[in-house]
Amino acid sequence: MLNTLSYGYLDFFIVALLICLRYSEIGNIVGEAKALESREIVYRAIEEIDDINNAGCDTFALEKDLVKQIEALELGDAKKIKKINKEIQKDIGKLKKKQEDEIRKNKDFCKEIIIKIDKYIKEQPAEYSAHLDYEKITVRINELLENNEDNAALELAISAKEKVKYYRFLGEHLDARLKNYAAELDAAHNLEIPVKNEAKELEDLQRETDPSVLKRELDEFAETIGKIRTAMQNKAYVEASCAKNILKKLDDCPDLEYLAGRATHAEELILGNDFNTSIELSRSIVNDIEFLLQQQEDARLVKLPFTHGIECELQVISANGKWVPGDKMKKVFREIFLNTMMQLQNVLAEDDVPYFIREKVGEVSIQKDGHGNDAVHVEYKLGEETKKWSVIGKDSHVSFQTNILEIQTPPCSRLKELEWWLATIFRISYTTVKKRKEGLVLIPTGMNPYEPFSRGVSFGDHHHLGIQDDEVRTGAYNMIRNFLPHIIALNVNSPFQHGQKPHVDRSQTNSLTLPHGTMSSRLALNNRQLHMVPALDIGDTDDDFMRKTKKDKKSKRMVDINPFSTWGTIEIRCIDSQLTLSNRLALAVLLQAMALKVRNMAEAGLQIPCVSEKSLKTNRENTIISGPLALLLTEQDMLGEDEPGPYHQVFTDEGRKAVLMYEACASMLHYLREELEELNILATKYLHPVLIQIFGSKEQRADFWLPLSPAQYQMLKYTEFEGDMKEFRKFLDEISQKCADSPNYNPIIELMGEPVVPDFLVEGPKEGDDC
Numbered sequence: 001m002l003n004t005l006s007y008g009y010l011d012f013f014i015v016a017l018l019i020c021l022r023y024s025e026i027g028n029i030v031g032e033a034k035a036l037e038s039r040e041i042v043y044r045a046i047e048e049i050d051d052i053n054n055a056g057c058d059t060f061a062l063e064k065d066l067v068k069q070i071e072a073l074e075l076g077d078a079k080k081i082k083k084i085n086k087e088i089q090k091d092i093g094k095l096k097k098k099q100e101d102e103i104r105k106n107k108d109f110c111k112e113i114i115i116k117i118d119k120y121i122k123e124q125p126a127e128y129s130a131h132l133d134y135e136k137i138t139v140r141i142n143e144l145l146e147n148n149e150d151n152a153a154l155e156l157a158i159s160a161k162e163k164v165k166y167y168r169f170l171g172e173h174l175d176a177r178l179k180n181y182a183a184e185l186d187a188a189h190n191l192e193i194p195v196k197n198e199a200k201e202l203e204d205l206q207r208e209t210d211p212s213v214l215k216r217e218l219d220e221f222a223e224t225i226g227k228i229r230t231a232m233q234n235k236a237y238v239e240a241s242c243a244k245n246i247l248k249k250l251d252d253c254p255d256l257e258y259l260a261g262r263a264t265h266a267e268e269l270i271l272g273n274d275f276n277t278s279i280e281l282s283r284s285i286v287n288d289i290e291f292l293l294q295q296q297e298d299a300r301l302v303k304l305p306f307t308h309g310i311e312c313e314l315q316v317i318s319a320n321g322k323w324v325p326g327d328k329m330k331k332v333f334r335e336i337f338l339n340t341m342m343q344l345q346n347v348l349a350e351d352d353v354p355y356f357i358r359e360k361v362g363e364v365s366i367q368k369d370g371h372g373n374d375a376v377h378v379e380y381k382l383g384e385e386t387k388k389w390s391v392i393g394k395d396s397h398v399s400f401q402t403n404i405l406e407i408q409t410p411p412c413s414r415l416k417e418l419e420w421w422l423a424t425i426f427r428i429s430y431t432t433v434k435k436r437k438e439g440l441v442l443i444p445t446g447m448n449p450y451e452p453f454s455r456g457v458s459f460g461d462h463h464h465l466g467i468q469d470d471e472v473r474t475g476a477y478n479m480i481r482n483f484l485p486h487i488i489a490l491n492v493n494s495p496f497q498h499g500q501k502p503h504v505d506r507s508q509t510n511s512l513t514l515p516h517g518t519m520s521s522r523l524a525l526n527n528r529q530l531h532m533v534p535a536l537d538i539g540d541t542d543d544d545f546m547r548k549t550k551k552d553k554k555s556k557r558m559v560d561i562n563p564f565s566t567w568g569t570i571e572i573r574c575i576d577s578q579l580t581l582s583n584r585l586a587l588a589v590l591l592q593a594m595a596l597k598v599r600n601m602a603e604a605g606l607q608i609p610c611v612s613e614k615s616l617k618t619n620r621e622n623t624i625i626s627g628p629l630a631l632l633l634t635e636q637d638m639l640g641e642d643e644p645g646p647y648h649q650v651f652t653d654e655g656r657k658a659v660l661m662y663e664a665c666a667s668m669l670h671y672l673r674e675e676l677e678e679l680n681i682l683a684t685k686y687l688h689p690v691l692i693q694i695f696g697s698k699e700q701r702a703d704f705w706l707p708l709s710p711a712q713y714q715m716l717k718y719t720e721f722e723g724d725m726k727e728f729r730k731f732l733d734e735i736s737q738k739c740a741d742s743p744n745y746n747p748i749i750e751l752m753g754e755p756v757v758p759d760f761l762v763e764g765p766k767e768g769d770d771c
Contacts, residue, residue, distance in 0.1 A: 038072075038073050038076075038078045038081045039073065041069070041081055041082065041085050042066075042069050042070060042073050042081065045066055045069060045085055045088050045089075046066065048088075048089075048092050049062045049066060049088070049092070061091060062088055062091055062092065062095075065084050065087055065088045065091070066088065068080075068084050069081050069084045069085060069088070072084065233270060233273075233275055235275070235279060236266075236269070236270045236275040236278040236279050236282070237270060239266070239278065239279045239282035239283060239286075240263065240266045240267050240270060240278060240282045242282065242286060243262075243263045243266060243282040243283075243285040243286050243289070244263050246286055246289045247259055247260060247263055247285070247289055259285055259288060259289060262281060262284075262285050263282070263285055265281065266278045266281045266282045266285065269281065302414060302415035302416065302679055302680050302681065302684075302686075303413060303414055303415075304412070304413055304414060304415060304418075304592050304679075305592060305595065305596045305599065305679075306465050306466055306467050306476075306592060306595050306596075307382065307411040307412060307413055307464075307465070307466030307569075308411065308412055308418055308463065308464065308465060308466070308588055308591075308592060309408065309409050309410060309411045309412065309418075309463075309464040309466075309567075309569070310408070310409050310418065310422060310461060310462070310463055310464070310584055310588065311406060311407075311408045311461065311462040311463075311464070312406070312407050312408070312422075312426070312461050312577065312578075312584065313395060313404045313405075313406055313458075313459040313460055313461070313577055314404070314405040314406070314407060314426075314429060314442055314444075314459070314577070315404070315405075315442065315443050315444075315445065315448060315459045315577065316329075316332070316404075316405050316433055316440055316441070316442055317440070317441050317443065317448060317450070317451075318438065318439070318440065318441070319438075319439040319440070319441055320450075321441075321448070321449065321450030321451070321725065321726075321729055322450060322451065323448070323451055324438070324440065328438070332433075332436065332438075332440070333374070333394055333405075334374070335432075335436070336392070336405065336429070336432050336433065337366050337374055337375065337376050337392065337393075338366070339428075339432045339435070340376050340392045340425075340428045340429060340432050341364055341365065341366050341376045341392075343428045343431075343432070344364050344376065344378070344391070344392075344424070344425070344428055345364045347424060347428070348361055348364065354416065354417070354420060356414055356416075356417055357417060357420060357421075359381075360380050360381040360410075361378060361379065361380055361381075362378070362379025362380065362381075362386060363378075363379045364376065364377070364378050364379075365377055367388065369390050369393055370566075373393060373394060374393070375390040375391075375392060375393030375394075376390070376391055376392040376393065377389060377390050377391065378391050378410060380410040380411075382410075382411050389408070389410040389411075390408055391407065391408055391409070391410065391421075391425050392405075392406070392407050392408075392425060392428075392429060393406050393408070394406060404457070404459065405429060405433070405442075407422075407425045407426060407429050408425075409421040409422055409425070411464070411466055411567075411569075415585070415588070415589070415679075415686065418585065418588060419581075419585055419743055422581055422584060422585070422743065423581060423743035426581060426739065426740060426743075427740040427741075429442075430442055430736055430737065430739075430740040431740065434737075441729060441730075441732075441733045442733060442736045443729065443732040443733060443736065444493075444577060444578065444579050444580065444732060444735055444736050444739070445459070445493055445494055445496070445576070445577060445579070445714065445732060446458055446459050446460060446493050446494030446520065446521070446522035446576030446577045447459070447494040447496065447497040447521045447522050447525075448497065448498075449496035449497060449498075449725060449728070449729070450498070450725065450729075451497075451498060452498045453497055453498060453521075453525050455525075455526070458494070458521075458522040458525070458526055459494075459522070459576070459577035460522060460573060460574075460575055460576055460577055461491075461575045461576070461577055461578055461584060461587075462571055462572065462573050462575070463571070463572040463575070463587065463588060463591055464565065464567060464569035464570070464571050464572075465569055465570040465572075465591060465592070465595055466567075466568070466569045467569075467570060467595060469599075470539075471538055471602060472595070472598055472599050472602060473563060473570060474536050474537070474538055474539075474540060474563065475538075475598035475599075475601070475602060475608045476570060476594065476595035476598045476599075477536055477561060477563040477570055478535050478536060478598075478608050478610055479594045479595070479597060479598050479608055479609075480561055480570070480572060480591060480594050480595070481533060481535060481560075481561060481611070481616070482609060482610070482611045482616070483590075483594060483668055484532070484560055484561065484574060484616060484620060485616060485619035485620045485622075485623045485630075485661060485664075486661065486664060486665050486668050487572070487574065487575065487587065487590070487591075488520065488523065488574055488575075488620060488623045488624065489623045489627055489628040489630065489661040489662060489664075489665060489709070490586075490587070490628065490665060490690055490693055490709065491575045491576055491578060491583065491587060491709075491710065492519035492520040492523075492576060492623070492624070492627045492628075492709050492710065492711040493520070493576035493577065493578055493579055493709075493710040493711050493714070494519075494520050494521045494522040494523075494576045494577075494711065495518065495519055495520075495521065495711040495712075495714055495715055496521070496714070496718075497521045497525070518624060518625055519623075519624065519625060519626060519627035519709065519711040519712070520576055520623075520624045520627075520711065522576050522577075523574065523576070523624045524624050524625070531559060531560065532559075532560060532613060532616055532617045532620055533549060533559050533560055533561055533562075534548045534549065534613060535610050535613075536548070536563065541564075542556075542564040545562075545563060545564055557571065557573070558573075559573070560572070560573060560574035560620075561573065561574065570595075572591060575587065576710075576711075578710065579710040579713065579714075579735060579746075579747070579748075580689070580735065580739050580745060580746050580747070581739050581743040581744075581745075582686075582688070582689050582743065582744055582745065582746045583689045583710065583746070585686055585743075586686055586687055586688070586689040586690045589676070589679065589681055589686050589687060590668075590672070590690070592679060593672040593675040593676050593679060593681075594672065594675075596675040596678065596679065597671075597672060597675045600674075600675065600678075615633055615634075618633045619632060619633050619661065622661070623661050626661075627661075627707070627709045627711055627712065628660070628661050628662035628665065628693060628694075628707040628709050629660055629661070629662065629707065630660065630661040631659070631660060631661075632658055632659060632660055632661050632663070632664050634657075634658065662693065662694055662707040665690070665693070665694050666694050666695070666758075669690075669694070669758075669760075669761060670760060673760060673761065676761070682761055682762070685744065687761075688746070688749060688754075688755050689746050689748070689749070691755035691756065691757060691758075691761075692708070692746075692748055692749050692752055692755035693707045693708060693709055693748075694707065695755060695756040695757075695758055696752065696755070696756055697749075697752040697753040697754060697755055697756060698753055698754055698755075698756055699752075699753045708748055708752065710748070713747065713748050713751070714732075717731055735747055
């Protein structure tokens with residue numbers, strides 16, 4: 001029982017109840033009066049000790065005396081009870097006096113703190129004092145004192161004093177600043193980790209250092225946050241602007257209004273300083289728009305009416321312009337094939353490969369071609385069938401070790417697909433050749449300007465048109481045959497050979513020309529392999545073609561155009577290796593338009609025109625020599641006396657008919673206009689390499705006029721280098737490098753500016769559109 005009393009006041013009351021029970025027994029012995037008196041003394045002592053304890057005083061000694069009183073109460077010793085009670089009352093008086101002194105001291109301390117708080121606050125700027133809110137603190141302390149809650153008042157006063165002392169009235173303010181910066185940090189997208197680490201260091205500094213130092217550090221930190229906030233704001237604006245700009249590319253779609261609303265909301269988020277959300281929303285909008293643009297692109301992407309492939313014979317020579325020796329060339333080819341195979345594998349594994357290629361492509365490997373030579377092959381789907389196509393190899397049709405590196409696209413059904421393959425394998429081939437220590441050069445021209453001509457060793461492009469319908473294929477062959485001189489005129493690109501320095505002169509039109517030379521030395525010197533072909537009748541077979549050309553199965557391909565190639569395609573071979581990739585793609589577009597013209601005419605029941613072999617041969621020979629400036633021989637009766645044909649069609653407002661070959665090329669574009677529109681080409685730049693040769697540029701240079709074919713452009717640069725063939729060779733290699741960097745590069749357009757697009761080639765309103 002004594003132990004219980006020492007733990008708490010509740011136990012005293014329990015003991016008191018027990019005492020009451022005992023007291024009834026003592027009352028029988030001592031008497032009713034004395035028992036009541038002793039009992040009241042003990043109860044009063046218990047209450048007084050309880051009050052003292054509640055005031056926070058130590059009552060352990062008093063509780064020991066109380067236990068003695070209770071023991072005396074049980075024994076009925078009233079005298080002892082009174083004696084002990086006097087001692088208890090004496091000790092209680094001492095404790096009360098001590099408590100009053102402490103309370104008075106605490107009140108004085110609180111008042112002193114309040115005075116100091118008021119003084120310190122008045123010394124600080126208003127922006128700091130407002131955050132401490134000292135008025136509420138002082139009011140609360142006074143309320144606690146008035147209600148005799150001295151301990152609570154003291155605790156609050158001490159807390160306020162510590163805050164004032166530690167922060168110098170900046171503590172609350174700096175703490176608030178840290179919280180504000182933490183919110184700002186949430187907007188710091190890519191920089192948040194290092195900046196948040198700095199914020200953590202500042203929080204540690206807040207607990208360990210003088211607040212004045214903390215303030216200085218925070219000021220610097222605030223400047224950092226400001227820069228981040230500005231950067232994030234700018235980033236958000238860029239993303240939002242990107243979303244709105246790309247939104248403008250959408251012609252018309254059901255989601256246009258919805259996406260525009262989201263783009264506006266992204267800008268509103270920036271005004272609300274919610275940069276992260278704005279950036280995420282803007283990127284989401286861009287992804288959605290790109291998806292819709294892809295759908296629109298698929299709808300108008302130039303899907304070729306016939307599959308198309310291009311073989312390009314690339315000229316690899318030594319830095320001095322000479323052929324690479326045969327044994328060394330074997331080693332060069334082995335390394336080229338191995339490196340290009342690995343590079344092509346890596347490229348095809350990348351995420352940005354167009355989907356219409358990714359879904360077709362398979363394994364890349366080095367295997368033997370049809371002639372037993374190594375070549376890089378790609379598994380590629382054509383329709384429902386997957387075949388292996390050689391994409392990088394060497395020419396196998398010459399008698400000695402060749403320097404001809406052949407790149408070939410798989411058969412493509414889209415113009416973008418053809419462009420991707422052409423650009424990719426050219427870039428890989430060029431970079432692989434340039435990595436060689438021998439300092440090899442890849443020059444984009446049809447003849448080696450420094451070596452003697454060897455029959456068969458020249459460089460050309462071969463286009464393959466895959467046409468399944470026999471009637472359309474025969475008609476397309478005849479149509480392309482009609483325009484072979486035009487095709488040659490736009491693609492002559494071999495004006496130099498065997499180090500000869502040609503005589504370069506200017507015509508009456510101030511255009512560079514070569515009066516006593518040849519624009520296509522390749523065609524002129526390969527006259528036994530490349531020559532004019534006869535027209536075919538519907539139903540003619542491969543045997544009929546060999547009979548009419550007087551060729552066998554092995555030699556039948558050595559003509560300008562072969563309608564029965566090994567791959568079942570129409571193969572066009574009368575084209576010099578081109579200056580750029582853009583020239584190759586422009587020709588692909590023209591060939592597709594010619595074949596499409598035939599299909600449209602066949603569906604309409606129209607007859608395909610047929611130009612006589614004499615006329616074609618004369619124009620072909622003239623064009624090989626003079627290029628687009630060749631004099632045109634026309635046939636009035638090609639489509640009948642009253643219906644102008646593509647050779648002499650009116651192409652100027654004055655009604656003037658074609659006289660020179662480049663003017664005939666303009667007539668050809670007139671003739672193919674509807675098909676070019678059907679191919680969705682008119683609004684693109686694919687035809688620009690052709691247009692610049694025929695119609696010139698918007699800001700025509702004064703020192704030369706039309707036309708400027710690839711061969712003439714080479715001659716122009718030759719005159720600029722004053723006949724220095726070494727500098728000229730370096731210039732040709734630079735063109736290859738720029739083409740490797742961009743498939744759209746064209747030095748003639750770079751020189752002359754954007755080409756003129758004649759009115760008849762401007763895409764007009766579609767049928768049903770409001771005009």
